[in-house]
Amino acid sequence: MKDLDVAAVVTGGASGLGAATTRALTAAGVAVTVLDLDGERGQALAAELGGHTTFVRTDVTDEGSVQAAIDDATGKDRPLRIAVNCAGIGYAARVLGRDGSPHELAAFTRTVGVNLIGTFNVLRLAAAAMARTEPDADGERGVVVNTASIAAYDGQIGQIAYAASKGGIVGLTLPAARDLSSVGVRVCTIAPGLVDTPLLAGLPEEARTALASNIPFPKRLGRPEDFAELALDIVRHGYLNGEVIRMDGALRMAPR
Structure with missing residues (x-):
């Protein structure tokens, strides 16, 4: 898909991976609707980028909330062709705690709800x-880019809820691409490794350096811009479909 005179929705689009993707798409000429729960950041980013960039406060787990954001995007003067799912949360707990207490069911349910069900909710409505x-010359009507994690493959101790949610996104990628092939919509997923998002930014520099030292090459944390560049490459590359791409510098996570 080379014509980027189109509309897009980016979930979690006000910070981290989502904000970088919003900036990259906007710079390429795309009219972006930012979907996020953080109204202050979302409105600030939309005001900064201006033009056709808008913000809609959105809960990805709520059907009506997502539909309202999709309606905003389809109401622009160009077709909706791109959806990038970056919204997600983390949670750390073992199946059994050190005191023998079981993992909280509500925490597991919420993590899967936001990360996996939220991704599916946006995918289906977009x-x-x-x-x-109308399809382009190749019959393509759009592309959905999801965000998994290398935790889907290398989940560490305490990551059972997060790894399960991201593993679900990996698992839905191919059947979604097959389901949507009849309407010309591609589906791909990026599985990032250690990326310098606000979550890691709060760590001491010593801890950040230690994390980066375990990455084979390049020996640095990933940058949100790395993710955004790959997402844009997927959008532009019309033959990428049904694929999960690890973006991790060849890192394979240890158990802890």
Whole structure:
């Protein structure tokens, strides 16, 4: 897909991976609707980027909330062709704590709800909107880029909820691509490694350096811009479909 005179939605688009993706898409000429719960950051980013960039406060787990954001994007003067799912949360706990207490079911449910079900909710509603647009010369109507994690493959001790949620995103990628092939919508997923997002930014520099030292090459934390560049590459590369791409500098996580 080379014509970027189109509309896009980016979930979690006000910070971290999502904000970097919003900036990259906007710079490429895309009209972006930022979907995020953080109203202050979302409005500030939309005001900064201006033009066709808008913000809609969105809960990805709520059907009506996501549909309202999709309606905002489809109401622009260009077709909705791109959806990038970056919204997500983390949670750390073992199946059994040191005192023998079991993992909180509510915490597991919430993590899977936001990361996996939220991704699917946006994917299905965005794809429905894309399916109503005119196809390009190759028959393509749009592309959905999801965010998993290398935890889907290398989940560490205490990551069972997070790894399960991200593993679900890996698992839905191929069947979603196959399901949506009939309407010309591609689906790919990025599985990032250690990326310098606000979550890692709060760590002491010594801890950040130690994390980076375990990465084979390049020996640095990933940058949100690395993710955004790859997302844009997927959007532009019309033959990428049904694929999960690890973006991790060849890192394979140890058990702890």
